[in-house]
Amino acid sequence: MSVYALESVFRPSAVALVGASPRPRSLGRLVLQQLREGGFAGAVGLVNPRYPHIDDLPSVDRLAALPFVPELVIIATPPNDVVATARDAADRGAKAAIVLTRDMGEGSDSYNAALGRLARERGLRILGPNCLGVIAPHARLFASFAAHAPAKGDLALISQSGAVAAGMLEWSRPRGIGFSAVVSVGDAVDVDFADLLDYFAVDRHTRAILLYVEHIRDARKFLSAARAAARAKPVVVVKPGRHARRADTMTHAAALATPDAVYDAAFRRAGLLRVHALDELFAAAETLSHLHIPQGKRLAVMTNGVGVGKLALDRLIEMGGERAELGASTMDRLDRVLPNGWSRRNAVDVLGDADGARYAEALDALLDDSASDAVLVMHVPTVLSAPRDTAAAVASVLAKRRDDRPRKPALAAWVGDDAAARRVLGATGIPVFESEADAVRGFMYLVRHREVQHALMETPPSLPDDVVADVGAARAVVESALADGRAWLDPAAVEQLFAAYAIPLARGIPCADAEAAGAAAQPWLAEGGAVAVKVWSVDIPHKSEVDGVRLGLASAEAVRAAAHTVLARARALRPDARIDGVTVHPMVVRPKARELIAGIADDPTFGPVLVFGRGGTAVELIDDVALALPPLDLRLAHELIGRTRVSRLLKAYRDVPAADERAIALLLVKLAQMAADIPELSSVDVNPLLADGDGVIALDARVGIAPVRRLHRGRGHPRFAIFPYPSEWERSITLANGTAALVRPVRPEDDGMFRRFFEKVSAEDLRLRFFSAVRHFSHEFIARLTQLDYARSIALAAIDPASGEMLGAVRLLADANYDTGEYGIMVRSDLKGAGLGWRLMRIMIEYAAWLGLRTVEGQVLRENTTMLAMCRELGFAVTTDPDDATVAIVRLQVTGGPPGRD
Structure with a gap:
């Protein structure tokens, strides 16, 4: 139901509290106390059949006995009373309910399930159960048992955890951070992250949205709302569980697509800026909402202490930014305004005796320099410096440029305890940080936000122009295998599937035994080539685990011996596995090729996920991988490649020519299209994928299939979390x-x-x-x-x-x-x-x-x-x-x- 009736949650005209109580420390007592202290201006009705009065307020035995219609009902009753109370609220004409009660159970017979059904049937919006409640300072609504009400502000906080929300409120109080709303979703039987994102995306009191996410149930709904919200205002997210791993993965791609890595890819594609600590949520929101987004990641630093400037640049490079090289005209201009002895490079050292005028002239020059994308102004207190006068001079320069288009972002780091100087700078809208590391991190928030906003703007078509596939042939291969009850395609079927998408794959001949392997190798051997022998078993996902690969075999005798050894070792090490034989492949000799991995992993929440990185047998130990949600186009594919360390090896170096990156990107687009055309694909592992100046070729591939399990409501691909351009x-x-x-x-x-x-x-x-x-x-x-x-x-x-x-x-x-x-x-x-x-x-x-x-x-x-x-x-x-x-x-x-x- 999205934003339907959510105004009644955050700005109700009248409220009823069911379960209000005079008992100290009871939930009903705490919420009543907070409601009154919050100063809610509308009518407040109390419902508890055991008490005719609670404190100085009358109480009634049922909602129907209230003399007014409550727009919002707060429920703090035992679990077995919640559903009936919600039904009474709907009967009374309430539009929304906040359920604070916990322990509502799980499964189709639980109280939670019944409450969700009631919400859908009656159109009653329900927040919770098991939630902290709602705080809407602009409406003076404190419908929560949090310890303290926050100040009015323009940050909306949506948390899956009530404890985290309460902790963040306490953390923010001494720092003067205000909120437009604070809400915890709890069990989210009705109102969820997507509904709240839709609401706050257009809320006039909200400048930025902060999310604490533990897990998502409906990925397509969440991403749809997140993408819409991120187009309107900054959305910053923090999620725990970064080191969780999947158990019993059958492919390298699945092992590399850890739950957190998939969430990271989803947040990136939705245009959300992810941070990794609660305090970073606020810092990122402040930076993003006050500064223009830079065109690139080149940072110029100016300081009166060159040491801290060097530290800032070190941190910048470590975080993926770039040290700006000063333009020739800027160098000339700085030579005229700075005394002899200035650094003549970035970081620009204006020297320890710099006053406000010198700062202003240097800052003007750097803001005009087209060779940088942003400027960090740093000040270290010395006996010769005047921090407040310098801050005023910097603020004056920025104030005069407020209407510049484009406006280059500027950040400040004022080292030392000088609150007055920080206030002067903050009044101009410039974020002020206490250290060079925090300031550089603030700049990189801007850079990363720009990157995710670019990804957000991508709308790949349903049928990319670069892909011409024989979809009918591909589907026939998969449907035949499913009809035979197979979960993995055999080598011949993999070849047919890849051929349908023009994906180069080294040919392999399945052989039942060593004699057949020797015969299969003969044509290649007769031409003076060599072959490889690999174990053939759908139950052995990683051949290296059973020493199941032999390379460079140049005679029929060597092939037969290798096949015999491979089969014997596999049967000894994996007696439980079904071993069909071996496959024989011609040796592909490309001495200057890079070993990569590409594939598709199946995520239980987000569906198919593209995986790319450095390949080989040690791929999981190297852990150089990037993920993306399909659909994919060439630009997104190149961006995916660029997020890996191995992308640097794809460039030319020494006597090694550059690899054909477009061929790699096109292969990734083809895999994404394969996942789009065939929802039955559960996994694809291409490892190793060789890439050099002549293109790409897959030396080995493994394809898993399964009947379609629909993840998402609505039309379109049953498993894609993102809907392609139609x-x-x-x-x-x-x-x-x-x-x-x-x-x-x-x-x-x-x-x-x-x-x-x-x-x-x-x-x-x-x-x-x-x-x-x-x-x-x-x-x-x-x-x-x-x-x-x-x-x-x-x-x-x-x-x-x-x-x-x-x-x-x-x-x-x-x-x-x-x-x-x-x-x-x-x-x-x-x-x-x-x-x-x-x-x-x-x-x-x-x-x-x-x-x-x-x-x-x-x-x-x-x-x-x-x-x-x-x-x-x-x-x-x-x-x-x-x-x-x-x-x-x-x-x-x-x-x-x-x-x-x-």
Whole structure:
């Protein structure tokens, strides 16, 4: 239900507390005390049949006896009373409930399961159970048993753990950090992370969102909401369990795709900035929300103490940043404003006697230098320095540049206990850190945020242009193996599967025994080549564990002997394994190739995950690997490669030519597409994958298969956590005046196209569409229209093929349960009467039916008679909005396609 009725959780008009109690230290007593101390202005009703009064407040025996309708009900009763109490709340007209009770059980017969069913059936939003409650300082709502209420602020904290949320509140109090809201989700039988992300993404009191995540249940819903929220404002996440490992993995790729590594890849793809400690949550949020994002990772440092400057640059390089090289013109300018003896390099040492004027002139020069992406201003107290005057000079420079476009970010590190200097700098919006290490970490928050935002903007197509695959042949291979009850493809089937996607694979011939192996090797041996013999067993995932590989065999006798030895050792070491024989392969001699690994691992939460890194038998010990969620395009594939250490070895060095990185990236895209086309793939291990200047070739591959287990609701791939760009919804239409138009899903790069479109829409049409006069379209507003997550939202733009101009667009946003979708439509004012709105509405309704929605609805101003007439003709029912008589609610029951004319 996403944000439905969440306003009633955070800004209710009236509250009831069921389980209120006068007993000291009881949950009902603590929450009542906090509610009153928080200063909630609305009505508060108490429900407890054992007490007619609690303190100086009356109490009633049941919700129905309250003299008002509580918008929010707080439940602090024993577990066996919770479901009945929630049902009473729904009967009384409450819109939401916070359940503080714990020990509600698990499984289909538990109280938790019954409570979740009630929430869906009655439309009652339920937060919890087993949660800390909700604190909304701007609404003076303290519906929690946390020890202290936080100050008002603009950070929203969403925690899976009530204890962590309470601890973070206590940590933040002496530091003066305020919140727009604090909420713990607890068991999350209804309201979950995704719902809250959707809510705070548009909450005007929230500048940044902080998450403490232990696990995610619905990956697609979470990522859909996270991607939308991260496009609107910074979202910072911390997650424990970084060193957990999977047990009984059958492939290297699965072993490398640890649970935490998969979460890390998911957070990166969603545009979330991950940090690894609770205090870093606040530091990252402060930095991201006050500074512009830099264009790169080159940092210039200026300081009055060159030692701390060098330490800062050391830390910068360790964290993946780059030391900026000062431009020639900047060097000349600094020579003019700094005394002899300055460092003449980055870090810029302005010397220990620098005053505010010298700092200001040097900072001006560095801010103008195009060779750096950000500036770190550092100050160390000396007997010759004036920290506060210097801070004021730096603040003055930055204040004058406040309107610069683009605005280069600046950070400060003021070493020493000078709160006044920090306040002067903080007033300009510049983050001030206590040490060079903290300041560099703050800069790298910006760099990493930029990286994840770039990944967030990627919307790979359903069918990448670089991949031409024989999907039918590939599916036939997998379906045949599944029909035979196999969980692993045999070598011949792997060859056929890889051939369908044009993935180079060293040929292997399956042989039942040593004699067959000798015969199979003969053609290669006759040409003067050598062969390799490998054990063939689906039960032995890692051949090296049984010494199951022999290389460089140059005679039939050597092949037979090797096969005999390999089989004997495998049977001795793994008597439980089914051993089908050996496979014989020609030796691939590429002396300057790099050994890599590529594959697909199956994560129980996020589904297929792409794995890439350094390969070989010691791949898990080396642990040089990066992960990404499909779908993948070439840019994302190159970014995946670049996150590994082995990527440096792919470059040319000494007499070794560079490897063909595009061939590696294309192979990763093909694996991602294979996972998209064949949901039955449970694992793929390509190790080793050789890469050199001539391309790539897989020397060994292992493919696991299983019947599809759907992970995600809604249409699309049953196991992909991220919905690909729906290129199948691109089509051509003809308007009533004979004009042709291309209709396609909106992409993130359509920002400029939308701006030009709105210039051709009249003020009156804008008012009818947005229900108020619109004079300015902010970047954030346009981003919400163009940066879509296709799992739940779609916008289809009609475009003039000749000019590229947008003619109109229709959008549809489905709720999280894929039950109802809300639409919006706008056509350029000079195109009214051409039938474009009608055609876009029909395509939208067709899409809603494909998505599986039961209802499409929208709000239309009563005075917009043209839109209302079209809706009636399309079969929409039109009713008056009960909350606003000037607005009509239009609603269509989707039955596989709209009625009406062609």
